[in-house]
Amino acid sequence: MKIFITGIGGISAAGRNITEHLESFQLMRRNAGTVSLFDTFLPYPVFEVKSPLINKQKNEMRTLSLAMSALKEALHDAGLQKDFSGIKTGVCLGTSVASQLNDIDFYRTYRNTGAADMAAVDRFLKGNLAEAVARSIKASGPSITVVNACSSGADAIGVALSWLRNGVCDIAIAGGADELNRVPLCGFGALGILSKFLCSPFDRDRSGLNLGEGAGILILETEEFSRLRGKKSVLRLAGYGAAADAYHLTAPRPDGSGLESALRKSLADANITPQDVCFVNAHGTATHDNDKVEGIMLEKIFGQQIKFLSTKGYTGHTLGAAGGLEAAFTATALREGWIPASAGFVQQDENIPVRPITEQTQINGSFAVSTSLAFGGNNASIVISKDQGNQPEP
Amino acid sequence: MPLLLFPKIKATNLNPEPFLRAYYMNIAGIGIISTRGRGIDSLDIALRQGWIAPSQTKSHSNDQNVFYPAYRVKKETINDITILKKIRRADKFSKMAVMAARDAVIDSGIQINHKESEVGIILATAFGPHVTTFRFLDDIIDYGDGSVSPTTFSHSVHNAAASYISSLLNIRGPTVTITQFASPIHQSLILAKAWLTEKRCKYVLIGCVDVCGNVMEYICNQKLRIANDGKIRPFNFSASPSSVPGEGSVFFMTTLENCQNKYCEIIPAYITNCDTIEKSDINIIEADGMAGDETSYQNTAPVDVFAGGYSPIFGSMKIISAFHCTVSALMLKKQIRYACPVQDNPYDLNLITKTESAEIKQICCIRKNCANKTDIIKLIR
Numbered sequence: 001m002k003i004f005i006t007g008i009g010g011i012s013a014a015g016r017n018i019t020e021h022l023e024s025f026q027l028m029r030r031n032a033g034t035v036s037l038f039d040t041f042l043p044y045p046v047f048e049v050k051s052p053l054i055n056k057q058k059n060e061m062r063t064l065s066l067a068m069s070a071l072k073e074a075l076h077d078a079g080l081q082k083d084f085s086g087i088k089t090g091v092c093l094g095t096s097v098a099s100q101l102n103d104i105d106f107y108r109t110y111r112n113t114g115a116a117d118m119a120a121v122d123r124f125l126k127g128n129l130a131e132a133v134a135r136s137i138k139a140s141g142p143s144i145t146v147v148n149a150c151s152s153g154a155d156a157i158g159v160a161l162s163w164l165r166n167g168v169c170d171i172a173i174a175g176g177a178d179e180l181n182r183v184p185l186c187g188f189g190a191l192g193i194l195s196k197f198l199c200s201p202f203d204r205d206r207s208g209l210n211l212g213e214g215a216g217i218l219i220l221e222t223e224e225f226s227r228l229r230g231k232k233s234v235l236r237l238a239g240y241g242a243a244a245d246a247y248h249l250t251a252p253r254p255d256g257s258g259l260e261s262a263l264r265k266s267l268a269d270a271n272i273t274p275q276d277v278c279f280v281n282a283h284g285t286a287t288h289d290n291d292k293v294e295g296i297m298l299e300k301i302f303g304q305q306i307k308f309l310s311t312k313g314y315t316g317h318t319l320g321a322a323g324g325l326e327a328a329f330t331a332t333a334l335r336e337g338w339i340p341a342s343a344g345f346v347q348q349d350e351n352i353p354v355r356p357i358t359e360q361t362q363i364n365g366s367f368a369v370s371t372s373l374a375f376g377g378n379n380a381s382i383v384i385s386k387d388q389g390n391q392p393e394p
Numbered sequence: 395m396p397l398l399l400f401p402k403i404k405a406t407n408l409n410p411e412p413f414l415r416a417y418y419m420n421i422a423g424i425g426i427i428s429t430r431g432r433g434i435d436s437l438d439i440a441l442r443q444g445w446i447a448p449s450q451t452k453s454h455s456n457d458q459n460v461f462y463p464a465y466r467v468k469k470e471t472i473n474d475i476t477i478l479k480k481i482r483r484a485d486k487f488s489k490m491a492v493m494a495a496r497d498a499v500i501d502s503g504i505q506i507n508h509k510e511s512e513v514g515i516i517l518a519t520a521f522g523p524h525v526t527t528f529r530f531l532d533d534i535i536d537y538g539d540g541s542v543s544p545t546t547f548s549h550s551v552h553n554a555a556a557s558y559i560s561s562l563l564n565i566r567g568p569t570v571t572i573t574q575f576a577s578p579i580h581q582s583l584i585l586a587k588a589w590l591t592e593k594r595c596k597y598v599l600i601g602c603v604d605v606c607g608n609v610m611e612y613i614c615n616q617k618l619r620i621a622n623d624g625k626i627r628p629f630n631f632s633a634s635p636s637s638v639p640g641e642g643s644v645f646f647m648t649t650l651e652n653c654q655n656k657y658c659e660i661i662p663a664y665i666t667n668c669d670t671i672e673k674s675d676i677n678i679i680e681a682d683g684m685a686g687d688e689t690s691y692q693n694t695a696p697v698d699v700f701a702g703g704y705s706p707i708f709g710s711m712k713i714i715s716a717f718h719c720t721v722s723a724l725m726l727k728k729q730i731r732y733a734c735p736v737q738d739n740p741y742d743l744n745l746i747t748k749t750e751s752a753e754i755k756q757i758c759c760i761r762k763n764c765a766n767k768t769d770i771i772k773l774i775r
Contacts, residue, residue, distance in 0.1 A: 100522065107609070128575050135765070148553050245561075376557030
């Protein structure tokens with residue numbers, strides 16, 4: 001069964017929509033700065049979304065605002081209105097921060113006095129990402145918020161693919177959203193994986209990641225559903241693979257076998273070989289371990305000539321949003337026929353047998369892969385295709 | 395670009411999800427941790443014993459005389475020396491998850507060695523490891539942004555528990571942690587069925603976990619009506635029902651394969667109208683005070699069908715359906731009807747009032763969730 005991508009939306013520090021992202025990619029614009037959303041003395045640069053339309057947790061979770069912004073763009077791209085009454089519509093979104101009741105002001109007051117205002121709790125209870133989005137569009141199908149840390153967005157897209165193929169829904173809204181928050185900033189800082197400089201994925205001198213925020217959303221439809229409503233798209237979600245490292249809470253398995261398994265499963269799911277893939281949008285966080293394991297595995301599976309990049313140099317690491325945003329970028333790149341330079345890369349690491357592309361590059365192929373690796377040892381891989389009429393049926 | 399509606403599609407896509415036999419999965423093994431102990435045998439004992447009053451926890455408030463009732467899992471329940479070394483840093487949330495998952499695998503009798511990639515994990519929770527999150531916030535408040543514990547942070551992430559499960563049991567298939575306030579087990583079952591059908595895996599460990607803590611007890615006390623006597627009354631069908639927070643974990647080892655020792659078959663389905671509930675031998679009414687107004691449960695218990703409700707054993711939880719599915723699976727396997735632990739019955743329902751042998755072919759677990767939908771999970775022998 002073919003599953004079409006009929007709408008794409010994205011918001012991050014690199015742009016408030018997909019068009020602005022493409023401009024940032026072309027100009028190699030990196031909109032990082034110091035934290036302005038909350039007070040902290042931590043010196044790490046971050047990629048914040050600067051938009052008056054994204055609120056700062058007054059009435060709703062900021063993550064939900066980001067998701068709704070990307071959703072609006074994706075629905076418009078798909079030619080859909082914001083009312084799915086009567087349609088079997090699934091909503092599957094990944095996040096990390098929005099799943100936690102981590103309002104520090106609420107907690108501090110409770111801790112000091114034994115009582116606290118319930119506004120933060122109400123916001124949290126109304127803010128389960130998939131449930132809130134499903135409510136807002138009157139979706140009547142399944143809804144799941146995936147909390148697989150940094151692979152949440154990619155896994156959410158994979159879940160939606162399974163729903164659609166199994167007839168659980170006819171159309172699905174899938175991707176991820178996450179806000180910049182003090183908890184992960186302090187936590188990643190304590191783990192020693194935040195860089196004090198702009199991140200440089202796959203570079204020899206990489207010194208860690210920069211946190212970001214954003215949302216990336218795809219509208220996915222079965223072939224029959226999109227045909228019945230007269231919507232044509234050349235982009236397909238062709239495959240998904242996931243595998244657990246079964247190794248460590250925070251470090252990737254050094255031999256990369258979990259990532260290898262996820263990648264091979266996604267290619268098999270799409271019924272293609274590694275040679276069919278024209279580029280890989282890598283997870284590429286710019287941490288020492290991630291980039292080493294991922295680089296070695298990309299070479300092992302796709303060979304030395306594989307074109308790959310990390311877009312985290314433009315967006316920062318948007319955690320639960322990353323898989324959604326990067327799937328959106330991958331699909332857009334296939335549609336546009338070019339991929340941007342991997343921002344921040346200068347010198348090849350002798351421990352990594354491949355190097356990302358360093359300038360805007362034309363691509364000419366039908367299949368692309370987006371990878372995600374996460375805390376907890378989750379590995380996910382998505383295959384997106386540009387339909388050219390005679391591709392293999394998954 | 396013109397906005398397209400759905401003119402040709404709307405009428406044809408509203409078919410209710412059918413209870414087709416082909417949609418069923420087998421429950422091959424179960425692991426459970428609750429306030430009443432660990433393992434399926436402890437559940438059998440608890441169901442025979444009936445209701446026991448919950449513990450009372452002292453409030454964190456300035457008023458030292460405020461106590462909250464809660465069905466907490468005892469420390470000794472999750473002290474397992476055979477695996478403690480491997481999970482020594484894990485918090486209560488992860489420990490409850492790991493032990494129930496491991497028990498489910500063992501209970502199934504399925505050898506997962508050399509089948510690591512054929513097993514998937516779906517772990518559902520409403521609130522995740524929030525006790526650890528608050529401990530991390532303690533670090534930030536007490537020591538500042540730059541002096542927090544990386545270990546506490548890594549355990550505050552929702553998927554830490556699933557990571558422990560995959561590491562300890564060497565499970566290397568797809569692993570997804572989900573957070574839902576409405577229908578967490580229901581959504582997990584739907585996804586598991588899709589994975590099994592697509593052959594992404596041969597077995598799926600489906601689990602639900604939630605933990606209770608001082609802050610959550612305070613929130614429950616503010617947002618819900620707490621039963622001061624500790625008794626949840628599932629059959630009162632009150633517009634403002636009483637609840638008592640609980641915690642625990644349940645895991646099911648599921649497969650499409652036929653297994654000799656299985657408990658039952660299981661399938662989730664949504665319905666929008668209780669009149670369409672298919673007749674079964676027992677309807678489990680999952681009212682526990684967590685989802686607000688319970689008056690609409692009234693038409694879920696026809697007089698010719700036995701009604702059961704076991705939330706008073708476990709406490710109120712968004713994941714209570716997983717516990718009710720466990721009770722149902724046990725009833726189907728043992729062919730025993732367990733007496734309802736609290737038998738207040740103002741609507742004169744056909745309650746199960748005593749524990750006895752019975753021929754039971756199918757049970758429906760019925761929950762009105764917080765999104766005003768009715769979740770049905772059907773289990774058959």
